[in-house]
Amino acid sequence: MRLKEFYGRVRGVFFHTKKYFKSAKREKGIRQALKYLVIFTFFFLLFTTYYYLANINEVFREIGETTGLEFIEIPLTPLVFIAFFLFLLVFLVLFAFVRYWATHLIVRMFKKNARYEDTYKALSYSVAPGYLGGPFLLASFLLIPFLGRTWAWFLFIPSIATYIGFELYSVYLRSKALSLVQGLGFWKALLCIYVLGFAVFMLFVIIIYAVILIIVLLILFVIGMF
Numbered sequence: 001m002r003l004k005e006f007y008g009r010v011r012g013v014f015f016h017t018k019k020y021f022k023s024a025k026r027e028k029g030i031r032q033a034l035k036y037l038v039i040f041t042f043f044f045l046l047f048t049t050y051y052y053l054a055n056i057n058e059v060f061r062e063i064g065e066t067t068g069l070e071f072i073e074i075p076l077t078p079l080v081f082i083a084f085f086l087f088l089l090v091f092l093v094l095f096a097f098v099r100y101w102a103t104h105l106i107v108r109m110f111k112k113n114a115r116y117e118d119t120y121k122a123l124s125y126s127v128a129p130g131y132l133g134g135p136f137l138l139a140s141f142l143l144i145p146f147l148g149r150t151w152a153w154f155l156f157i158p159s160i161a162t163y164i165g166f167e168l169y170s171v172y173l174r175s176k177a178l179s180l181v182q183g184l185g186f187w188k189a190l191l192c193i194y195v196l197g198f199a200v201f202m203l204f205v206i207i208i209y210a211v212i213l214i215i216v217l218l219i220l221f222v223i224g225m226f
């Protein structure tokens with residue numbers, strides 16, 4: 001996707017929402033929506049990968065303290081950063097298929113002939129506000145330890161306000177996009193994404209995290225034996 005085309009799509013999503021999503025529905029397949037999602041995921045991870053790495057080390061430390069196994073710290077080197085960045089990029093893009101599928105299951109309760117690719121396009125093209133707001137929140141948490149208490153509040157409050165603003169707009173934009181491409185009412189679309197669809201998605205997340213936790217514990221147990 002060329003820069004000019006990408007910019008045109010972003011402008012269409014934000015400023016010509018109704019017209020853009022009606023035209024997006026006529027796109028064949030999900031190729032363009034997938035490219036759009038990859039670009040915004042790439043941008044989001046530029047600001048958040050370090051934070052995720054630090055959190056993983058903290059999780060490993062807590063598991064080690066709880067189980068008595070030796071704690072293994074992931075070194076925060078450029079090579080590790082790049083490897084983890086690429087892993088997260090692939091993981092989040094693939095995980096989006098699951099998240100959107102959970103929403104689509106609920107969409108089909110209201111519209112039997114709804115197509116998954118339309119749900120995918122609506123949610124991928126409306127991903128921008130959420131991914132733009134995330135870095136503001138994480139930046140405040142990462143920078144606060146290096147600032148004095150007074151300066152920390154000057155940074156933290158605007159960051160939180162910006163993040164909340166982006167997230168509220170994300171709720172509106174995703175619901176509006178889904179309502180346009182699937183021919184649903186706005187409130188039905190909101191229900192599909194953030195209530196029933198979210199409940200189904202969280203069930204998937206719990207199952208996946210449980211499997212990952214079991215694998216991590218098994219790895220730490222095997223390492224501890226040697």
